[in-house]
Amino acid sequence: xxxxxxxxxxxxxxxxxxxxxxxxxxxxxxxxxxxxxxxxxxxxxxxxxxxxxxxxxxxxxxxxxxxxxxxxxxxxxxxxxxxxxxxxxxxxxxxxxxxxxxxxxxxxxxxxxxxxxxxxxxxxxxxxxxxxxxxxxxxxxxxx
Numbered sequence: 001x002x003x004x005x006x007x008x009x010x011x012x013x014x015x016x017x018x019x020x021x022x023x024x025x026x027x028x029x030x031x032x033x034x035x036x037x038x039x040x041x042x043x044x045x046x047x048x049x050x051x052x053x054x055x056x057x058x059x060x061x062x063x064x065x066x067x068x069x070x071x072x073x074x075x076x077x078x079x080x081x082x083x084x085x086x087x088x089x090x091x092x093x094x095x096x097x098x099x100x101x102x103x104x105x106x107x108x109x110x111x112x113x114x115x116x117x118x119x120x121x122x123x124x125x126x127x128x129x130x131x132x133x134x135x136x137x138x139x140x141x142x143x144x
Contacts, residue, residue, distance in 0.1 A: 017041030022050020102138035
């Protein structure tokens, strides 16, 4: 989970939600309790897992995350949620193909540099040379 500048907590679930592709939620402190708000329900592929790693937030309040084995090809994705008219707007930034771009980005959270570029790791895919036939993995960069 991550905190924003006013003390709200943001987190994810790997399944559930409207499309059973996981959820993104916010917990807002309220006295000695926390108020829960569902921010977005990700669409899912039957049996696929949504987000498992922590979210990243930029200075504008946009949230970035990964899905484990969801996305257009079933090998995971990188997404952005933008606050919009009291709700959140979803943008797919990358759908992994299990090719040179990798697959299954679930072992680590995204990291954002000062320019807003996102970096992360994917468990599988990448180099298919003789020393690594299937599960090499990749380090990726996405410029939103």
